[in-house]
Amino acid sequence: MSWFSWNEPYYRSPRREPTEVVTDTLMLELSWQMKEAERLQRERDNEYRRLKSGVDYSWLVSTPRSSFDISQGERLGLEDLCSKVPASYCGSVIQRFRQVLMENEPELQEVSGLFRSVLLETLERVHEEQEAQRLTHQWNNRCSISLSLMSFKSRVRINPFGSTLGLKSNSYEFSQMHVTHKVVPLHLAQQSKYTDYHGITRNSTGTTRLQCCFKFEQVFFYIYIQPSPW
Structure with missing residues (x-):
């Protein structure tokens, strides 16, 4: 059977x-x-x-x-x-x-x-x-988010002559951030407790720029701001 x-x-x-x-x-x-x-x-x-x-x-x-x-x-x-x-x-x-x-x-x-x-x-x-x-x-999730947000920092363009800093990027709409930055004289920017001041550099044309950073959603964005004349 x-x-x-x-x-x-x-x-x-x-x-x-x-x-x-x-x-x-x-x-x-x-x-x-x-x-x-x-x-x-x-x-x-x-x-x-x-x-x-x-x-x-x-x-x-x-x-x-x-x-x-x-x-x-x-x-x-x-x-x-x-x-x-x-x-x-x-x-x-x-x-x-x-x-x-x-x-x-x-x-x-x-x-x-x-x-x-x-x-x-x-x-x-x-x-x-x-x-x-x-x-x-x-930690890995935070790092991946930080890297994705920092990837466009080099494409940021800043308008130093307006009442606010116009931030533009090809891959992200900064208008959705609702972040407003007021242009201040260079000596005040250096003393501001809200700005992480790094130093002064000069480009090939001799224009003075202030290197600083701002913080958004726990992420620091490093930018160059051309100070307004005073």
């Missing part, structure tokens, strides 16, 4: 959420490590009795059933922490948990506490990495 029959209906198992898979995987790891810790503790006790009495009776002793289990409240708390662990960190949690157990050789009652500490440590690291990624993404 064929393994697959086209006449039989196909039942697809419901897809489980990643949080459920992570929680079950980590809790199974805890259960297995608790059984392993109990086995090692039993071996240590047998070895101690053998050294004390000089006779090995371990072959007469049957393996007892597990006599220790975590409380329901503690289990629910651990499951809640496990559900917050991203799926990509599940393997690192198991690896870190096993490393901690190997380094400490805990008693059976201490295993769940170490498991909780590993979960909290992992969640803290996840939070720090997510915060760093958020700040990096925010």
Whole structure:
């Protein structure tokens, strides 16, 4: 008989959420490590009795059933922490948990506490990495916006003889900025607290220009302003 029959209906198992898979995987790891810790503790006790009495009776002793289990409240708390662990960190949690157990050789009652500490440590690291990624993404967005706005700074033309500075660009409508700059004498511009003064330069025709900048939406625009005569 064929393994697959086209006449039989196909039942697809419901897809489980990643949080459920992570929680079950980590809790199974805890259960297995608790059984392993109990086995090692039993071996240590047998070895101690053998050294004390000089006779090995371990072959007469049957393996007892597990006599220790975590409380329901503690289990629910651990499951809640496990559900917050991203799926990509599940393997690192198991690896870190096993490393901690190997380094400490805990008693059976201490295993769940170490498991909780590993979960909290992992969640803290996840939070720090997510915060760093958020700040990096925010910084990259600001840089891209700043570069796009600064790309036309060399195309800005300034009319120094009007009551306002007429800003024109081929790629952007400065009229939408609603930014008005009043022309002031050179010595006042140098002393203005609103202007970042950089220095005085002279072009090939001998015209004096003031290099300064103005700020718009957290972006500094560096421009040359020819001072009006006084």
